[in-house]
Amino acid sequence: MSRTPQGSEEARPRTLAEKVWDAHVVRSDGEQPDLLYIDLHLLHEVTSPQAFDGLRQAGRKVRRADLTIATEDHNTPTDNLFTIEDPTSRKQIETLRSNCEEFGVRIHSLGDAEQGVVHVVGPQLGLTQPGMTVVCGDSHTSTHGAFGSIAFGIGTSEVEHVLATQTLPQAKPKTMAVTVNGSLPEGVSAKDLILKIISITGTGGGKGHIVEYRGQAVEELSMEGRMTVCNMSIEWGAKAGMIAPDEKTFAYVSGRAHAPTGEDWDAAVEHWKSLKTDSGAEFDREIVIDAAELSPFVTWGTNPGQGVELSGAVPDPAAFDDPVERTAAQNALTYMGLEAGTPMREVGVDVVFLGSCTNGRIEDLRAAAEVIKGRKVADSVNMMVVPGSARVREQAMDEGLDKVFTDAGADWRFAGCSMCLGMNPDQLTPGQRAASTSNRNFEGRQGKGGRTHLVSPEVAAATAVAGRLAGPADL
């Protein structure tokens, strides 16, 4: 059962991305895009109803319900588990439930221990494993690349295509390496690293590429830190982001509900160990970063590439050489209500949001709790803590983290996408300013007129205490 290319091709050194790609090619004829087999298809309520409708209209079934799983996350309330007040949100959730029932798809609904943000649920169940192809109608599917899988977001037409065929036609992307040499300094997190990368590349810098993050600093990240980095690959336009699996990856998967066991485990690990870029393999592009130069990083603008060191200041649009970037910066400062030259540490916030598929896992909650323990959230700040899944919530409560947050005056909530996107009741009001551990600072993303600064969990916690953007060292 060999799906590596035959003959002379076999000797050609390949990148990690090429190896995983090649192992999933159902058809490659040089004319049409490659047809890729999909190992895992994740569903949620927002991008799936029209896909199921398409199946019904064509009289098609879900080809592999056993490679498909659904959860409820985008529309769900986080102040209670069972009452969805908005009738259109409720309708969307009910539609997902009835579609899953009709087509035989497993679903984890509100109230279930495995319910939560789709990209938190896959890894926690052990469904996300190295060397897979993973898709979901959600751009942050890139998260799963942290396991050495090719994982990317798709549109609803493609959701329908995967439901019907378990495959996707895909033009083969180029490859890029982001090599982070050295170790991250004390107090610098995975979130700071990825925000810095996006500020270098801009929102379109990764377009058309599968990116492999590598180097000492990446190897030293925990699995959850690696997920944070891969999660935001889409924010610089990459097709996918991935990290070669290692002993940390295997240990993270081991023992989870869907992890292979016994002889299957041995066979899987043997395969997973082959999933690294061969020496001599060539990337189409490479970016090299020195980890020692990094420090806590935050955004000032309205796209994730508009970021600066926490120790820095709001930039002057006139300083941008590129006229498109200059105009974008001017527009961003107007929307954000910021003046050029203001030190970032002087920017006061109204809301702190800790959560999302970027930073809603247990390590994120622990890191923030460590900072806030024994301190108080500033009177002027409303801090919301939203675990990424019901299981993360339960684990955090077992560790007493909920108490740390509530003692500090933060709001401890149920799992969901929450304030990452303005779709459920958790939204900013016009003009409100948030420090948010989520992934997008787009205009209106967290609610109409809301202003977002993207930050790490540590900076979020320190900001909640200080009432303005701050790092743990500032407290």
Added chain:
Amino acid sequence: MEKVTTHTGTAAPLRRSNVDTDQIIPAVYLKRVTKTGFEDGLFAEWRDDPEFVLNQDAYQGATILVTGTEFGTGSSREHAVWALKDFGFKAVIAPRYGDIFRGNSLKNGLLTVELPTEAVEAIWDAVEADPTLEVTVDLVGREVRAGGETWAFEFDDFARWRLMEGLDDVALTLRDEARIAAFESDREAWRPKTLPSPV
């Protein structure tokens, strides 16, 4: 899907870069379970502003959107494409797009073509000078024509053929059903399955 070949119409100049899909349609408008009716959410954050280009009388009825680079970045929501189509747009011209948005547009027959920034600026100037100017986006000839000027664009051969024939992707793929089945019979036994559920 409807066949797409050439479209001629008037154009609306949206002088902004990095118009992400949250700006094309905010999340609060994504709650429908149908594929139509999304026009009310199109650019909702800006629609209160009388100066916004789509609110100006001169650009009523425009069917081509001409916009800045990195259009449609961010969220994978296909609703962004449905909103543009429901509003009446048939084609978009921009220097560059978010990948997922571009893919979604071509699956719905919204013709998204890439022209260099200088060409986009020339079209902006031309349609601001004369909002009634007819612009043609010609997929067959792979060029945009307006006011006596012509700009060629690149367009993937396979994607172009699919659009021109109005083909359904799922039906195309199912022609290879035997290959999919063969691949499945070779898959490693240890690969994870969601069913039966162990939890």
